Amino acid sequence: GAGVSQSPRYKVAKRGQDVALRCDPISGHVSLFWYQQALGQGPEFLTYFQNEAQLDKSGLPSDRFFAERPEGSVSTLKIQRTQQEDSAVYLCASSLAQGTLSGNTIYFGEGSWLTVV
């Protein structure tokens, strides 16, 4: 597609419910990132994939968070047993080359807005 596409755009989940957020990166992009953006804050890194390999998951806040990219294109971020503090915008980003090397532009999706009630 023309840009990074995320779905759903908006999700309301009851506390304890599992959610799955999908990211379609730009076709051919090697790198894929997930960020969490709480209200009034900047995005915070969650995890990074290079093709299908999850090279960095140091930002995942707990073992309730899990991400995968099994075929090196579409990625899913799954949150189990959601809590109110999980309410945030989840941003997906992709780039053509590895990581954030000089000259490597990272393109962001519009985000999935999760509200846990």
Add this chain to the structure above:
Amino acid sequence: GNSVTQMEGPVTLSEEAFLTINCTYTATGYPSLFWYVQYPGEGLQLLLKATKADDKGSNKGFEATYRKETTSFHLEKGSVQVSDSAVYFCALSAYSGNTPLVFGKGTRLSVIA
């Protein structure tokens, strides 16, 4: 660890006013520096970047100079327009292929006609 501090908003300016949004950083080594912009209802977009000391990034009339001596990357524009109303994020990436971006908290700019 690496971090970015930017001035808190909101910032409200009249059209054609001069804009400065301050950004300072803490990082080991020689990071790359970025400004991203988020227009209402849209995703983050790269506005400009600089990859080494004294580099000036520029785009759409915005400029920022990488100042290693003051660890700063302030965003400036000589004459803002209503269409510049958005949230602006300063970010850094340490010089490593797989190092994620570290963002500031964002500064909301409102430009009134």
